[in-house]
Amino acid sequence: MFIQRNVSLQPLNSFGIAARASTLVRVRSEADVRAVLRDAELAASPKLVLGGGSNIVLTGDVKATVLKVELPGRRVLQESEHHTLVEAGAGENWHDFVTWTLDQGLPGLENLALIPGTVGAAPVQNIGAYGLELQDRFHELDAIDLVTGEVFTLNAAQCGFGYRDSVFKHVAAQPGGFGLAGRALILRVRFVLPKVWQPVLGYLDIERRMQDDGVAHPTPRQLYDWIVAIRRAKLPDPAVIGNAGSFFKNPTVTPEQCADIIGRDPKVVHYPMPDGSVKLAAGWLIDACGWKGKSVGNAAVYERQALVLVNRGGTANPATGGEVMTLAKAIQTSVYERFGIRLEPEPLVV
Template sequence: MTPERSVNLQPLNTFGIAARAHTLVRIRSADDVRAVLADPALGPAPKFILGGGSNIVLTGDVKAVVLKVEIKGRRVLEATPRHWLVEAGAGEPWPEFVRWTLAQGTPGLENLALIPGTVGASPVQNIGAYGVELQDRFHSLDAIDLMTGREFTLDAAQCGFGYRDSVFKHASNLGLAGRALILRVRFALPRPWRPELGYLDLQRKMEETGIAAPDAQQIHDWVCAIRRAKLPDPAVIGNAGSFFKNPTVTPEQCADIIARDPAVVHYPLPDGRIKLAAGWLIDACGWRGKTVGHAGVYEKQALVLVNRGDAEHPCTGGEVMTLARAIQTSVYERFGIRLEPEPVVV
C-alpha cells in the first residue's frame, strides 16, 4: 500500500473531466484496504471508491482518500444443473469479463456487453441493457467494511437491487455507500442457456440478418454493434454513458402525456407502471446536439452528455451539471416529469 499524492484523475474518469485526487491508493487486495485503515493519517479520513470511473461526474478536486479498485482474477467456480457459477475480482473491466465468460462456454451476460466500468461497479449500479439486468444474473459478492476491515458476503436480497439502484448507493439507514468496498462478485449464469431477444433492437437484428436462433456470441456481437451505433466511445468523446434514468409513471400520467405527445416512447412494466424513454423526452425538448460551455448533448443519442472540451479548454463538472439541470428543467416544464441523473456527482 503506497499512497500517491496530487494524482490527475482526468484519465481515470470516462468523462475526461479535469480534477485531482489529494491522495490515491491502489487497492489490489483486502490487505491493501486494511493497511489504509491502519494508517494513522488515512484511516480516519473520508474515503471515495473509484472503479472504472465510467459513472461519475467530478465537480472539483477530491479531498477524500481515493481508493482505486484494481483487484483482478476470474474463474469458473462450479456447474450445477441450473447454473454456471463464475467469479471475478472487482477491478476486472466489465466488457472483457463478459467476453471471457463466453470464451469459457458460460454464456448469460451477452446482453450486457460493452457496458463501460468494472465488475465491482456492476452491482452498485445494477447495470442493465437489452432486456437483462445485473440482478437477473447475480449470485453474491464479497466486500470489506471500511470501518473495521472485516470481510462479509451479501446475496441478492441483501443488496437491495432496484432500477439502477442498490444498497451501495445509499448512506442512510442500512445503506453501504462509502462504508464498504466490493472485493469480488459471483454470477449465476443460467444452464441451460436461453437467449433474451425481447428487446426491439435485437428483434430488428434478427430480421436484418435472417438469423432466427442466434447463439450467445451472436447476441454479444449484435449488442456491441447496437451500442457503438448509438453511444460514443469514451476513448474518443468523453462521456458517462446514459446520463439520466428512464422515469416511470402511472398509466394515467402516461395517458395524459400521450394525449399531448402521441409519439412518446413508453414501455409497460410488470407492476403496472409505465417506463418512459428519457432520451425521447430530452430530444422532444430540443436538446439533441446542444452545448453549454464545454458540455454537450450527443447528436446520435440525447440521453448521453459528452465532453466538448479540449486540452486547452477542458470540460468541467460544473458545466456538465449546469447542462444537466437545464435539461431537467425543460423536461419538467413540458412533461411534468423530473429526470434523475444516473452518475454519481462528486
C-alpha cells in the first residue's frame, strides 16, 4: 500500500483544477484495499474512488481518503460458439483496452474508442457513444466492499445501468439499500464480444465518413479509425486543454415535447429512441442559446463543441471548480428559460 499525504490532485483530474487531497492511496491490488480497511484511521475516513479523473469537478480540497485505482491486467478468458469473454483490470486506460481488443481480432467496442478514463470507471458512468453503450457489451464485474473487504460480483441487472448511470453513482437511501457510491471499488470488468460482428452505424458523422471514403461496409478497424478521427476533430485533448469531456447529458423528451421544440426551432438535432422517446443534442441546445466560446473566469465553453466546458487557465492559473459550476448553472438556466429543458451534468461534483 502506497500512501501520499497532502498531495496535489491537479495532475490527476483531466480538468486540471488545482485541489489537494489530505490522503491518497494508490490501489494496485485487492491487498491494498484490505490494508486500508485494517488501518484504523483510513478505515474510518470517507472514501473517494478516483479512476482517470476524466469525469470529475473538484470544487475544493478533498478531505476524504482518495483511493486512486491503478489495478492492471488484460486477458481473454474464454470463447464460445458465439462470443468471446475478455477481462480488464479497473486501472487500465479505456481507449488502450479498446485498441487491444481490436489488436486481438476481437471487435465490438470500437464505437467507444477514445473515450477518456479507465476501465473501472466505464461501468460507473455506463459510457456510450455513436449508438453503443457499455451495457451492450458488459458481462459482469468484480468489486470490493469498502466496509467489509469482501469481493462480490455484479451482473448487468445488478449494476442498474441507465443513461450515463449505474448503482455506483447512488448512495443507499436506507440501511440495506443497494446504492454503492462510496461503498465499493471496482476491481476488474468482463465484456462479452460477438463472434459475428455487425457494425453499429446510423450517426450522421459516421454516415458522412462512409460517403467520403466510399465505404458501404466498414471493417471494425475502419469504424474505429473514423470514430477516433471524429472525436479528435470535435473534442479538445485534455492534455492540451483541461476538460471533463461532455459536461451535460443529452436530455430525452416525449415526441410531443420534441414536436413543440421543432415548431419553434426546426433545426434542433434529435434522435428517436427505441422506447419511443426522443433524445435531444445538449450541445445544440447550448449553442442555440449563444454560449459557445463564452466564459466565467478561466472556465469556458469550448468554441468547437458547446457540450464541452474547458479550463482556459492551463496549469499555471487554472479554472476553479467554482468557476466551472457557475458557468454550468448559467447554461442550465439559459437552456431551461428558452426550451423548458433541464440539463443534467455528467461529471461527479466533489
